[in-house]
Amino acid sequence: MESLKIIKKIPFIHCAKGPDACEECSIAQAKGLSFALIRVYLRERTSARPTTEVYVGCRRVVGEYDIIKRFKSKDDAKKYAIKHRIEITFD
Numbered sequence: 001m002e003s004l005k006i007i008k009k010i011p012f013i014h015c016a017k018g019p020d021a022c023e024e025c026s027i028a029q030a031k032g033l034s035f036a037l038i039r040v041y042l043r044e045r046t047s048a049r050p051t052t053e054v055y056v057g058c059r060r061v062v063g064e065y066d067i068i069k070r071f072k073s074k075d076d077a078k079k080y081a082i083k084h085r086i087e088i089t090f091d
């Protein structure tokens, strides 16, 4: 398995530098979190992209991810998850 799709709360991100090094990043971070469909890559990190933590079975994996789609609300995210049988994390 090389990548997996999951829906979880993801911060708004500008680039991989992070809010300490990049002003645009702190502006983005101030927007908070929103539910998003993401693809998490389960291979070695290159640190060029932000990472997130997911569970594969009971194994905790930290992988780079791409945002495929952002949802306007938790309900939208939930409906999409059910319709497309995609795992959703609410915390």
Ligand SMILES: [Zn+2]
Binding pocket: 014, 015, 016, 017, 018, 022, 023, 024, 025
């Ligand atoms: Zn940035």
